[in-house]
Amino acid sequence: GDIVPVIITAYEDKSFDFQLKTTPAANLLKKAAGISKASGDQKVTAGSITKDQLKEIAEYKMPDLNANDVEAAMKIIAGTAKNMGIKVEGME
Numbered sequence: 001g002d003i004v005p006v007i008i009t010a011y012e013d014k015s016f017d018f019q020l021k022t023t024p025a026a027n028l029l030k031k032a033a034g035i036s037k038a039s040g041d042q043k044v045t046a047g048s049i050t051k052d053q054l055k056e057i058a059e060y061k062m063p064d065l066n067a068n069d070v071e072a073a074m075k076i077i078a079g080t081a082k083n084m085g086i087k088v089e090g091m092e
Helices: 025-033 051-064 070-084
Strands: 006-010 016-020 047-050 086-089
Touching: 025 047, 025 051, 025 070, 025 086, 047 051, 051 070, 051 086, 070 086
Parallel strands: 047 086
Antiparallel strands: 006 016
């Protein structure tokens, strides 16, 4: 039931390549927080997740993120969560 982005490259000889990406961070964050819609305003909290859930999402997203380690990936995902109005418990 998850959304999976795909990159399809079609060639002139009618062959093709496709590359599967990981589920978007926003979808993973909404699922972890148990909400159906993110907040349109960063000041309004739509939900919250734990630091462990954040780490799990960051580890899953590592192949698609421009990060050298899990801590940097966690900061990227935490920024996405903040923009969605999702509070990360235990991380300030």
